[in-house]
Amino acid sequence: MIISDIFSQGSPQENTKGNLGKAPTTGNRGLVLVYAVFISVAVLIFHGIAEGEFSAFLTLSVIFQCLGISLLGVHVLSTGGVHGISAKSLQLEAIALACRLSGTTWLEGYLPSDPTGEFLYQVFDGVSLGMVLMLLCHVLKTQRKAQADDDALPVTPFALGSLVLAALLHADLDDRPIFDTLWMTGLFAGAVAVVPQLWLMTRNRGNAPAMTSHFVAVMAFSRLLSLIYFYHAYPEVTSEPWFETPGVAAVEDPRHAGHAIVAGHVVHLMLLGDFAYHYVKNVAARGLHSPLELPQTFIV
DSSP: OOHHHHTOOOOTTTOSTTTTTHHHHHHHHHHHHHHHHHHHHHHHIIIIISTTOTTHHHHHHHHHHHHHHHHHHHHHHHHSSOTTOOHHHHHHHHHHHHHHHHHHTTOOTTSOSSGGGGTHHHHHHHHHHHHHHHHHHHHHHHOOHHHHHHSOOOSHHHHHHHHHHHHHHOOOSSSOHHHHHHHHHHHHHHHHTHHHHHHHHHHTTTEEOHHHHHHHHHHHHHHHHHHHHHHHHGGGOOOOOSOOOTTSOOOSSOOHHHHHHHHHHHHHHHHTHHHHHHHHHHHHHHOTTSOEEOOGGGOO
16 A cells, blocks of 8 residues: 555545545544554653653654654645645754754763663654755745745744844853854744744634644644653753853852743743644544644634
């Protein structure tokens, strides 16, 4: 059975009397298979390689991040189109991943302390970046003008804002200001990367393809796992004081970086509060393979 058959979402025209339910049933099985594979990998890595270490929550977060991006790839393969995928959101995700990998590939300050931090964490981030870049190229080449017009939220202010905040609030776990700033830029850019995707959903009259809604939900779960880790670890996230007055002792180990990291995760989850409610309600009522229909009150 080929990929397009496994993940076929079907179309209204195909759901005629003889075929009603066949495509969604097949698609549900394929979608469940994708989830099952990634969850199995996550459990195997957490218990078999990380041996249940708490720091492996960071690795779990990038595994589910990879799952979310993979669902967009499945959407493209199954439909042959890019409807509902925001190129702007992919651009911000690419910036976030590239900034993070600039340091984690050779510095250890922000890596999990368990064995997964030696290579697996970076591998999943690298695979995610590769998939995002491939999807971005495909979306930019094939998206219709109508979607391009709807996906018009500018990325530059988000990227520059993330960089400026990171320059002010970065930690010093790598003890290299440039790469500490880049890591924090990646965190902030990732936190707001969902905004263009939500914007596109509102421009599409509140109707989102199933895979894109799963992408947003899984990325939120990924950030939640990361938040769980940093919520417990932020007292250990040190940073340099903003000002050092001659003759006056600087505040030892200021904690603004740790608070900023937690706040970045919280902002991402707050942006998705309304979406999460409607997503869970839709999945519970209509199943995994149903498009997400947002109410008029969600549309801005």
